[in-house]
Amino acid sequence: MGIARRVRITGRVQGVFFRAWTKAQADDLGVTGWVRNCPDGSVEALISGDAAAVAAMIERMRRGPPDAAVEGLTEEPDDRCVDEEFVVRH
Numbered sequence: 136m137g138i139a140r141r142v143r144i145t146g147r148v149q150g151v152f153f154r155a156w157t158k159a160q161a162d163d164l165g166v167t168g169w170v171r172n173c174p175d176g177s178v179e180a181l182i183s184g185d186a187a188a189v190a191a192m193i194e195r196m197r198r199g200p201p202d203a204a205v206e207g208l209t210e211e212p213d214d215r216c217v218d219e220e221f222v223v224r225h
Contacts (some may be wrong), residue, residue, distance in 0.1 A: 148199060149172050
């Protein structure tokens with residue numbers, strides 16, 4: 136059975152290909168959901184899948200892509216498991 140987590144990442148996370156990198160990581164781990172930029176400069180994501188894969192995805196997001204500078208990451212449980220694919224929202 137899968138789980139879902141809503142994640143918000145702060146720091147220098149926009150304009151550094153964070154969303155595209157996140158999609159590549161999600162595809163690699165087999166998780167579903169979405170990622171988007173927020174007006175306040177943060178990035179928000181919904182990650183759904185196997186508990187171990189979701190945990191691995193969140194750990195990867197704590198570091199981010201090479202040009203990012205992640206300052207903080209918060210996560211909370213979400214009850215909306217997404218079964219389709221992982222998408223970048225604009």
